[in-house]
Amino acid sequence: NAGVTQTPKFQVLKTGQSMTLQCAQDMNHEYMSWYRQDPGMGLRLIHYSVGAGITDQGEVPNGYNVSRSTTEDFPLRLLSAAPSQTSVYFCASSPWGGAQDTEAFFGQGTRLTVV
Amino acid sequence: RKEVEQDPGPFNVPEGATVAFNCTYSNSASQSFFWYRQDCRKEPKLLMSVYSSGNEDGRFTAQLNRASQYISLLIRDSKLSDSATYLCAVERGRRNNDMRFGAGTRLTVKP
Numbered sequence: 001n002a003g004v005t006q007t008p009k010f011q012v013l014k015t016g017q018s019m020t021l022q023c024a025q026d027m028n029h030e031y032m033s034w035y036r037q038d039p040g041m042g043l044r045l046i047h048y049s050v051g052a053g054i055t056d057q058g059e060v061p062n063g064y065n066v067s068r069s070t071t072e073d074f075p076l077r078l079l080s081a082a083p084s085q086t087s088v089y090f091c092a093s094s095p096w097g098g099a100q101d102t103e104a105f106f107g108q109g110t111r112l113t114v115v
Numbered sequence: 116r117k118e119v120e121q122d123p124g125p126f127n128v129p130e131g132a133t134v135a136f137n138c139t140y141s142n143s144a145s146q147s148f149f150w151y152r153q154d155c156r157k158e159p160k161l162l163m164s165v166y167s168s169g170n171e172d173g174r175f176t177a178q179l180n181r182a183s184q185y186i187s188l189l190i191r192d193s194k195l196s197d198s199a200t201y202l203c204a205v206e207r208g209r210r211n212n213d214m215r216f217g218a219g220t221r222l223t224v225k226p
Contacts, residue, residue: 033214035216040218041218042117042119042121042202042216042217042218042219043159043202043216044216045213045214045215048213056213058213059215090158090159102147102206103149103161103164104159104161104204104214106158106159106160107158108157108158109157109158
């Protein structure tokens with residue numbers, strides 16, 4: 001049971017480069033989201049999606065794009081990498097519906113360094 | 116001010132101690148509340164949901180105070196294996212799964 005799979009696990013980018021962080025889940029969850037985690041800041045929501053074709057911005061969306069063409073995949077695109085985007089990125093999925101126990105399942109994270 | 120605030124820690128406690136973490140949230144429309152555990156360089160994993168009536172899972176007790184807008188986590192009889200960072204999470208609104216996290220509280224349990 002794979003759950004949420006993120007690739008790559010590590011990445012070094014040069015300032016100005018673009019790249020896509022991949023996220024796939026096999027639990028048929030409607031809801032998917034991207035967070036970044038920085039020391040002292042906790043997890044901050046970048047973008048989220050409540051289903052295929054629907055995305056919305058979170059707390060810190062600038063510099064990132066997302067799309068949701070299928071239920072399974074939710075890639076995060078960095079348009080022009082900046083050192084401030086050095087972080088650990090987590091993708092999460094959960095069933096949508098507002099139930100009390102809407103547990104979010106996280107991928108293993110992508111450690112991104114922008115130099 | 117962050118929407119979800121936690122005790123910054125770190126908490127260093129001996130085995131067997133009881134330790135409590137608090138978390139406050141500012142969005143009064145928040146509907147669901149959780150505690151997640153995160154081990155070093157790992158992804159967060161759900162520890163327990165927090166219900167209005169309070170709930171207990173073994174040595175862990177979670178409570179919610181909607182009037183004061185805070186949630187708490189109590190760990191009794193701490194074990195070395197409890198050493199981790201504990202994140203509180205708050206789901207804004209209803210049926211939107213927009214979840215916000217606190218910065219986390221680091222706990223180290225020592226022999």
